[in-house]
Amino acid sequence: MTTSEENKSTYPGKNLEQIFSMLSLKIILVISILVGFASSQDLSITYNGFRSTNMSLDGMAEVTTNGLLKLINATTQEIGHAFFPNPIKFKNSANSSAFSFSTTFVFAIVSEYPTLSGHGIAFVIAPTKGLPGALPSHYLGLFNKSNTGDDTNHVVAVELDTVRSEEFNDINDNHVGIDINGLTSKLAKPAGYYPNNNGLFQNLTLNSGKTMQVWVDYSGITKQINVILAPINAGKPNKPLLSLPYDLSPILNQTMYIGFSSSTGSVPTYHYVLGWSFKMNGVAQGLDLSQLPKLPRVGPKKISKVLTIGLPVILIVSLSIVISGAVYQVRLSKMFEEVLEDWEIDYGPHRFKYKDLYIATKGFRERELLGRGGFGRSKNTLSWSQRFRVVRGVAYGLFYLHEGWEQVVVHRDVKASNVLLDSELNARLGDFGLARLYDHGTDAQTTHVVGTLGYLAPEHTRTGKATTSTDVYAFGAFLLEVVCGRRPIELRAPTEDQILVDWVFSCWNKGKIVEAVDPNLGPEYVKEEVELVMKLGLSCSHSEPTARPSMRQVVLYLDGALALPELSSLGISATGLSFANREGFSDLALSYPSSMEKAFSHASTAAESILSGGR
Structure with missing residues (x-):
C-alpha cells in the first residue's frame, strides 16, 4: 500500500473519533445544564431544627447546641442574618417570569419584658447573603436610612414586626407585612389568623414567647403572594392573613438568596427559628413539629405544690422568731445601704449618705427636716x-x-x-x-x-x-x-x-x-x-x-x-x-x-x- 492510500484509510477514522468525542462532550454539557436546571426548579429544603445544617450566619446569629437558630440574643441594637448558603434560581432569564415558590417556618420572639419587644423577624429574598449596610432597630437588619425604598434593592421580605415605626407607616406594634424594596409595607395587617372551624379572626401576640408558624406562597401564574400565620399546633388555615396581587418578576433577579433577618432596639429580646422548609415550583414540605428543638425556659422553674404543702408546720413555728430577727436585721442594714452607680465608682460619690441624713435629722423628725x-x-x-x-x-x-x-x-x-x-x-x-x-x-x-x-x-x-x-x-x-x-x-x-x-x-x-x-x-x-x-x-x-x-x-x-x-x-x-x-x-x-x-x-x-x- 502506498503512502497516499495509507493516508486515505487512516484520516477518515481519526475524523470520526473526533466527531464522537465532540458529540460526547456536548451531550454531557447539555445533561449537566438540564440537571442543574431541574435541581434549581425542584429545589426543596426541610430543616426540622438546624443542628446539622450549613447555614450562612452573620451578626448575632448562631445555632444552639440543641439545634435552635438564634438570630438575636438579648443584646440591644444588633442584627442577625441566617441564609441558605447557595444561590437559588428564581427564573430562567433576566426578563422572564419568576417561578412559583412556597416556604414555611416556625419562630418565637421572647422578650425580657412582658409588654415590650426588640423589633422583629423577616423572611427575606435578597441578591446577597450579608445585606451589607443594613441597620438594627426599626430597619430589621434589611435596609438603612439611605436605601430603604430604593427600587434597585431587589429585596422581598415578609416582616413579623413588634414595634410601631411611624416613619414607615406601621399600623401598630404587632403586625405582619409584605415589604418590597423597603420597609413601608405594600400590605400589612395585625397579627392573627382565621381558624378553619369558625373562620372568625383571632388575635396573636408576636412577642408572647410562644411558638408560631408562618406560610408564604407565591404563584408565578396568578402573580399573587399569600401569607398565613397560626399557633404552632393549629394547622394551616385555609384563609390567608395577607393576600397581595403582585408580580415579583421585575423584583427578583435570575438567582437570589433566601433566609432570615432580625434586629433589636432598646429592649433585650431573643428571636428564634425552630424549623424551616422551602420548595421551588411546589408546596413546601410540612415540618415535623415533634422533631423541632425546644425553646429555653423563661423565668425560674416552677416549684412543685407537693413540696410547699408538705413543709412541716412545726419547723415554721420554731424558726419564726429567728426569721423575724433576721428580717429586722436585713431591713436595718438595707436602710443604710448605699448603692453606687458606675460613674460614682470612677469619680467618687456626689451625694449625702442616707445614714448621715438619718442621724443629722434625728430619724427625719418633723422639726429637723431640711x-x-x-x-x-x-x-x-x-x-x-x-x-x-x-x-x-x-x-x-x-x-x-x-x-x-x-x-x-x-x-x-x-x-x-x-x-x-x-x-x-x-x-x-x-x-x-x-x-x-x-x-x-x-x-x-x-x-x-x-x-x-x-x-x-x-x-x-x-x-x-x-x-x-x-x-x-x-x-x-x-x-x-x-x-x-x-x-x-x-x-x-x-x-x-x-x-x-x-x-x-x-x-x-x-x-x-x-x-x-x-x-x-x-x-x-x-x-x-x-x-x-x-x-x-x-x-x-x-x-x-x-x-x-x-x-x-x-x-x-x-x-x-x-x-x-x-x-x-x-x-x-x-x-x-x-x-x-x-x-x-x-x-x-x-x-x-x-x-x-x-x-x-x-x-x-x-x-x-x-x-x-x-x-
Whole structure:
C-alpha cells in the first residue's frame, strides 16, 4: 500500500473519533445544564431544627447546641442574618417570569419584658447573603436610612414586626407585612389568623414567647403572594392573613438568596427559628413539629405544690422568731445601704449618705427636716411670685448641672417631687439617684429606660438614650405643671385633656392660653411672666430634640435677657409638638452670638444670687 492510500484509510477514522468525542462532550454539557436546571426548579429544603445544617450566619446569629437558630440574643441594637448558603434560581432569564415558590417556618420572639419587644423577624429574598449596610432597630437588619425604598434593592421580605415605626407607616406594634424594596409595607395587617372551624379572626401576640408558624406562597401564574400565620399546633388555615396581587418578576433577579433577618432596639429580646422548609415550583414540605428543638425556659422553674404543702408546720413555728430577727436585721442594714452607680465608682460619690441624713435629722423628725419635695405640703398654696422664683431656681440648678462638669451630668429624673424648698422658698433640684456622667460626643445610651412617666422625652423611650435634651423635655413638663397646677398626665381629666402639654397647646392655639393657668393663683399674677413660662414649657416639650432650647437659653429667657421666639410655626402631630419647618432655637444661637454672650454674662450674675438664697 502506498503512502497516499495509507493516508486515505487512516484520516477518515481519526475524523470520526473526533466527531464522537465532540458529540460526547456536548451531550454531557447539555445533561449537566438540564440537571442543574431541574435541581434549581425542584429545589426543596426541610430543616426540622438546624443542628446539622450549613447555614450562612452573620451578626448575632448562631445555632444552639440543641439545634435552635438564634438570630438575636438579648443584646440591644444588633442584627442577625441566617441564609441558605447557595444561590437559588428564581427564573430562567433576566426578563422572564419568576417561578412559583412556597416556604414555611416556625419562630418565637421572647422578650425580657412582658409588654415590650426588640423589633422583629423577616423572611427575606435578597441578591446577597450579608445585606451589607443594613441597620438594627426599626430597619430589621434589611435596609438603612439611605436605601430603604430604593427600587434597585431587589429585596422581598415578609416582616413579623413588634414595634410601631411611624416613619414607615406601621399600623401598630404587632403586625405582619409584605415589604418590597423597603420597609413601608405594600400590605400589612395585625397579627392573627382565621381558624378553619369558625373562620372568625383571632388575635396573636408576636412577642408572647410562644411558638408560631408562618406560610408564604407565591404563584408565578396568578402573580399573587399569600401569607398565613397560626399557633404552632393549629394547622394551616385555609384563609390567608395577607393576600397581595403582585408580580415579583421585575423584583427578583435570575438567582437570589433566601433566609432570615432580625434586629433589636432598646429592649433585650431573643428571636428564634425552630424549623424551616422551602420548595421551588411546589408546596413546601410540612415540618415535623415533634422533631423541632425546644425553646429555653423563661423565668425560674416552677416549684412543685407537693413540696410547699408538705413543709412541716412545726419547723415554721420554731424558726419564726429567728426569721423575724433576721428580717429586722436585713431591713436595718438595707436602710443604710448605699448603692453606687458606675460613674460614682470612677469619680467618687456626689451625694449625702442616707445614714448621715438619718442621724443629722434625728430619724427625719418633723422639726429637723431640711426641706420638702414637690413644693412642700401643697404647691397650690404658693403665690405666683413664689412659683416663678422656684422655676428660676430649678432652671439655674439644671443649667449648672449640665455645664458645670467636664462630662455634662444628665439628671434623668427632673420632676416636681424632686424639687426641694427650704424655709425661705429657695429651690434645690434633688434626688440624683438616676444621674449619670458621660463624655461629650459619646453614646449616652443606658441599659434600661429610666425616669418618670409624663416627663420622658419621646426619643428617650424610643432609643434609650438620656441626654441634656431629655432633661430639658422633663423641665418643660415641670414648667407647665407649676403654672397649671396639674400633673403632666391627668388620668381623671377628659380624654382630650389628659396630656398636659396637649391641653396647654390647644389653649394657646385658640388664643386663650390663660385658661390653662392654675385657678388657685387667682388674679394676682403677672400675665407676661405666666405666658412666658407656659410658652417656654411648650418649647422645651418639643418632640424634636434639636428644636428644644438649651438650659443656657432657658435662663436667659426667664431673666428677660433674651426674647423668646414666637411660636407661630408650632404644630401638633401624633407624636406631640412639632415645628412646621426646621427653624428654631438651634438657629437662634447662631443669629445673635454677641447679644447672647452679653445676656448670659448678666444671667450668670443673677444665678449666683438665686442659688445662694438671695433676692
